[in-house]
Amino acid sequence: MSCKIHAESYNEMIDRNWPEGLKKTRQRVDIFEILYGSELPISATDIFSELSKRHPDEMYAFSTIYRNLLAFEKAGVITKYVLSTEDNAVYEIKNRRHKHYAVCLKCHKKFPINACPLHIIEEDIKSSVPGFGITGHNLEVFGYCLDCQNQ
DSSP: OSSSSSOOEEEEEEESSSSSTTTOOHHHHHHHHHHHOOOOSSEEHHHHHHHHHOOSSSOHHHHHHHHHHHHHHHHHHEEEETTTTTTSSSSEEESSSSOEEEETTTTOOEEEESSSSSSHHHHHHHHTTOOOOOOOOEEEEEEEOOOHHHH
């Protein structure tokens, strides 16, 4: 249990967020820790690089990372995005509120957008596509960040 006096340990946080029925292996815990600690969606390549830094004596195969990401995705723990500015998919822990991103076309940095405009256009969607049941959505806004504009 977490409170102001007795903070939740990292292991307790992992146990609380671990998907039921998914075997807990060392590799999965390592990958989960990286995903959980990332504020922005992260690619398998970025996960591989971070694993190499954290565990220099161990060798992780890309296939292991992809297999575990797929297991997390099937268990409903992560969301997979294929952002149009990225060559590869990026992944994010799902238990956080869903986000949309502004993406810089030059440096490819992602900036979370604090609002979700779906409620504004939901009635238009319902009237233009009768009977369509929305199960999810994704929004990307493109432009140039302040750093890239100033270069």
